[in-house]
Amino acid sequence: MPNQNHLKNESSPYLLQHAGNPVDWYPWGDEALQRAKREDKLMVISIGYAACHWCHVMEKESFEDTQVAELMNRFYVSIKVDREERPDIDQIYMTAAQLISGRGGWPLNVITLPDGRPIYAGTYFPKNNWLDVLIKVSQYYRAQRKEALEIAANITDGIQRSELVDLTNEKSDFKTDDLIKSFHNWKQTIDFEWGGSDHAPKFPMPAALNFLLIYAKKSEDKDASTAIKLTLDKMAIGGIYDQIGGGFARYSVDRFWIVPHFEKMLYDNGQLLSVYADAYRYSQSELYRLVLEETIAFANRELRSKDQLYFSSLDADSEGEEGKFYVWRQSELDLTLGDDSQLVSSYYSCTVHGNWENAVNILYRKQSDEQFIELNGLDANRFKQTIESAKQKLLNERDKRIRPGLDDKILTAWNAMMIRGLCDAYRATGDRDYLDSAERTMSALLKFQWRTDGGLNRNFKNGKSSINGFLDDYAFLIDSLIALYQLTFNPDYLEKSGRLINYTIEHFFDKDRMMFYY
Numbered sequence: 001m002p003n004q005n006h007l008k009n010e011s012s013p014y015l016l017q018h019a020g021n022p023v024d025w026y027p028w029g030d031e032a033l034q035r036a037k038r039e040d041k042l043m044v045i046s047i048g049y050a051a052c053h054w055c056h057v058m059e060k061e062s063f064e065d066t067q068v069a070e071l072m073n074r075f076y077v078s079i080k081v082d083r084e085e086r087p088d089i090d091q092i093y094m095t096a097a098q099l100i101s102g103r104g105g106w107p108l109n110v111i112t113l114p115d116g117r118p119i120y121a122g123t124y125f126p127k128n129n130w131l132d133v134l135i136k137v138s139q140y141y142r143a144q145r146k147e148a149l150e151i152a153a154n155i156t157d158g159i160q161r162s163e164l165v166d167l168t169n170e171k172s173d174f175k176t177d178d179l180i181k182s183f184h185n186w187k188q189t190i191d192f193e194w195g196g197s198d199h200a201p202k203f204p205m206p207a208a209l210n211f212l213l214i215y216a217k218k219s220e221d222k223d224a225s226t227a228i229k230l231t232l233d234k235m236a237i238g239g240i241y242d243q244i245g246g247g248f249a250r251y252s253v254d255r256f257w258i259v260p261h262f263e264k265m266l267y268d269n270g271q272l273l274s275v276y277a278d279a280y281r282y283s284q285s286e287l288y289r290l291v292l293e294e295t296i297a298f299a300n301r302e303l304r305s306k307d308q309l310y311f312s313s314l315d316a317d318s319e320g321e322e323g324k325f326y327v328w329r330q331s332e333l334d335l336t337l338g339d340d341s342q343l344v345s346s347y348y349s350c351t352v353h354g355n356w357e358n359a360v361n362i363l364y365r366k367q368s369d370e371q372f373i374e375l376n377g378l379d380a381n382r383f384k385q386t387i388e389s390a391k392q393k394l395l396n397e398r399d400k401r402i403r404p405g406l407d408d409k410i411l412t413a414w415n416a417m418m419i420r421g422l423c424d425a426y427r428a429t430g431d432r433d434y435l436d437s438a439e440r441t442m443s444a445l446l447k448f449q450w451r452t453d454g455g456l457n458r459n460f461k462n463g464k465s466s467i468n469g470f471l472d473d474y475a476f477l478i479d480s481l482i483a484l485y486q487l488t489f490n491p492d493y494l495e496k497s498g499r500l501i502n503y504t505i506e507h508f509f510d511k512d513r514m515m516f517y518y
Helices: 011-018 030-041 054-062 066-075 087-101 127-143 146-164 176-187 206-219 224-238 266-283 286-301 330-345 369-374 380-398 412-429 433-449 471-488 491-508
Strands: 025-027 042-050 076-082 106-110 118-122
Touching: 011 054, 011 076, 025 030, 025 054, 030 042, 030 076, 042 087, 042 127, 054 066, 054 127, 066 127, 087 146, 106 127, 118 146, 127 146, 176 206, 176 330, 206 224, 206 266, 224 266, 224 286, 266 286, 266 412, 266 433, 266 471, 286 380, 286 412, 286 433, 330 369, 330 380, 369 380, 412 433, 412 471, 433 471, 471 491
Parallel strands: 025 076, 042 076
Antiparallel strands: 042 106, 106 118
16 A cells, blocks of 8 residues: 555645545556556546545545555545636546436546546445445456457447537528527526526536526527526525625536535536626626626635636535535524524524424525515614624624635636626626726736747646646636736737637647537
C-alpha cells in the first residue's frame, strides 16, 4: 500500500482531496497511461469535482478503505480526473457511460483497457458493489480478452458516432414558425404549477431560461411569459436559493425547488445573474433585483480571491454532513432572533419539528412578500425592516459555523460568465459597483490567463496555470469582452476580443467541416 500516491503535486482541490487515499491514484497523463500499457493492466478512471457530495461519499466508503485500495492497486492503474479542469476527458467517458448504462452523473467511474478505451462505466457505487465490479471486470478481462476488445471497439465506435456532426450542403430554411413549433414541443415538459421542468431533480438551466425569457418578450406568448415568471419566482423564494446569504445551489432534488443539493457553483450563479438581470429590466420586479444584489454580494464575499478573480465552487458538505452549514433548528432561530423568531420562522416555513430530515429547517418561502404581509395583516415597512435585520443576524450567526469546502481553483470560462453576469446586472440596475467589479475581474483574468503566444490558459491557482484553454474559455471570454465594450466604449476591449477571435479561428476552426474543435 503506497504511503503517498501521485496526486500530491497537483493544483486541483479535487485531486488533492484524494492525495492521502491508499489508492495509488495518478493524475491524467502519460505516466499512468504508459504504465497501464507496460503492465497490461486495466485502468480505473474516476472523474468528479470538489463540491460533489456523492464523490465524497464514495471516497469515504471505498477509496479510503484499504481492502478496496489493495484490489485497485493490484489489478488496475487508477486515475483521478477533475471534470472542471478537463471537460474534454469528462465528455468522452460520460458519453461512454450513457452508451453503456443509459445514465450519467458524478462521480463517474470508468474501467478501460490499457489503451484507455472503456469497457464498463457507472456512477456512485457502495463499497460492496464496487468491490464486486472490480473483481468481475478484472476476471472477465483475463478470461475473455477477445470479447472485452470487441466491447471496447463497439463503445468507442459509439462515442465517435455520437460526436460526429456532418456538414450538409442543404441551405438552412429556418422560419419563425419553426421557433414557435419548437417552443410548443418544449411546453409539454414545463411544470406550470412550480416552474422549471416537469420532473425532479430540477436544474436551473440558465441557457434555457435565457431563451425562454427572450422568446416570451419577442413573441408575447402568454404561456412562455407565464413559464419564465413562474420559474424565476419559485426559484427565488425556494430553498435552492440561499435566503440568508444569496446565491443558488446547483439543483433542487424535488419539483418544488425546496430541497437543494447544497453545492454552489460559480458558473450557475454567473449565468443566473444574466437571466435575472434581463428579467428585471423587463419587469422591474423587486424580487429579481434583490436576487441580483444578494447573489453578487455572495460571490464577492465567499468566492472572490485576493487577485479579484472568482473561485469555482463551495462544497455541499461541512463537518461530513450535506447542507449542515445552511440549515437551522428552531431552537437556533429562537436564540438568534429572540422576539422576532415566530414571525421570521413563519416567513421561512420553519417549524419545531423541522421541514427537512433530522428535525432541521431549510429556509424557503411559500408566497411573495406582498401575499405574506396581507395574509398576516402586517405593516409593510416594519415587516421589511424586521426581515432585513433577521437576515443579517442569521448570516452573522451562520458565519461562526464550520464552512463548506472551497474549490479555490480559478477557471477562465467561469470567470468570464461571472463578468458577463456583472455587466448585465449593471445594465439592468445602473449600479456602478457591478461594472467596476466586472472590469477588475477582466483585468486580472487577462493578466494571468492570456499567454504571450496569444492563447488562453484554462486554470489558475497559486500563481500557476497548467492546462491550455478549451473552446468555451475563448468563447465566454470573447463574449464578456464585447459586453464590457458595449457598456464602456473602451476600444481596448474590442481590440482584445478581435485578437482572441482570430486566435480561436486559427487554432480551433476546421475549414473542411466548417466547425470548431473543442
